[in-house]
Amino acid sequence: xxxxxxxxxxxxxxxxxxxxxxxxxxxxxxxxxxxxxxxxxxxxxxxxxxxxxxxxxxxxxxxxxxxxxxxxxxxxxxxxxxxxxxxxxxxxxxxxxxxxxxxxxxxxxxxxxxxxxxxxxxxxxxxxxxxxxxxxxxxxxxxxxxxxxxxxxxxxxxxxxxxxxxxxxxxxxxxxxxxxxxxxxxxxxxxxxxxxxxxxxxxxxxxxxxxxxxxxxxxxxxxxxxxxxxxxxxxxxxxxxxxxxxxxxxxxxxxxxxxxx
Numbered sequence: 001x002x003x004x005x006x007x008x009x010x011x012x013x014x015x016x017x018x019x020x021x022x023x024x025x026x027x028x029x030x031x032x033x034x035x036x037x038x039x040x041x042x043x044x045x046x047x048x049x050x051x052x053x054x055x056x057x058x059x060x061x062x063x064x065x066x067x068x069x070x071x072x073x074x075x076x077x078x079x080x081x082x083x084x085x086x087x088x089x090x091x092x093x094x095x096x097x098x099x100x101x102x103x104x105x106x107x108x109x110x111x112x113x114x115x116x117x118x119x120x121x122x123x124x125x126x127x128x129x130x131x132x133x134x135x136x137x138x139x140x141x142x143x144x145x146x147x148x149x150x151x152x153x154x155x156x157x158x159x160x161x162x163x164x165x166x167x168x169x170x171x172x173x174x175x176x177x178x179x180x181x182x183x184x185x186x187x188x189x190x191x192x193x194x195x196x197x198x199x200x201x202x203x204x205x206x207x208x209x210x211x212x213x214x215x216x217x218x219x220x221x222x223x224x225x226x227x228x229x230x231x232x233x234x235x236x237x238x239x240x241x242x243x244x245x246x247x248x249x250x251x252x253x254x255x256x257x258x259x260x261x
Contacts, residue, residue, distance in 0.1 A: 004030055012049040013195065021055075021059070027087060052105055060104070099214055100210055106118055106130040107187065108130060111135045112136060116147040120146050122213055125183055125185065128187060130172040131169045132180060155179060159178065208241075215234055
């Protein structure tokens, strides 16, 4: 089914690996279509609770495959726009909107659009060998794949401009300090660390986790009043779910037993 990615499911975790190590997992249209298809499959699969996105070999990804026709020649600006929308924007929106947590396991270089695909994920766990760059300035472009939206919200406006204007590489250690990643682990421990976090998430009701993700993401572009209203509505919906009712009942029973002792 897939020729440019590896798609695996095990124990509630769906793992999507971009498998083009010979080009540092640069993404062409076919690769993007396969990633998008796997993301949609994971979203619809009730057995999948957490999605992991990573790259094969020594890179998470280096953004667009510049050898692809629409970028390799003097393309019409409209073609460039359509290429970006087709290759990257759908992936970014799918990750952002799907009500399942997506973890970016950044094993190595994450540059250009691939960096921003990592940033739109809900959690970013990085190898100590990872490096990040908004590399676009080198080819006279601006950050895309959500970079202008995500980066200032994560690191602040001034730092976002610095990283965009200089296109410099950020080490995993600096990325953690800046808030670009949740944690940094030794390269040979990356898979285990990601599984540990995924298993921690899966201890809790999937609907509640998905609802929390949706509410937080919507709050990025809403007012405080809108966020409060959405929280109240979402809590009402969560309260009638079977998982929530069982957990509340269990909590109250434990508290009652504790008082009796």
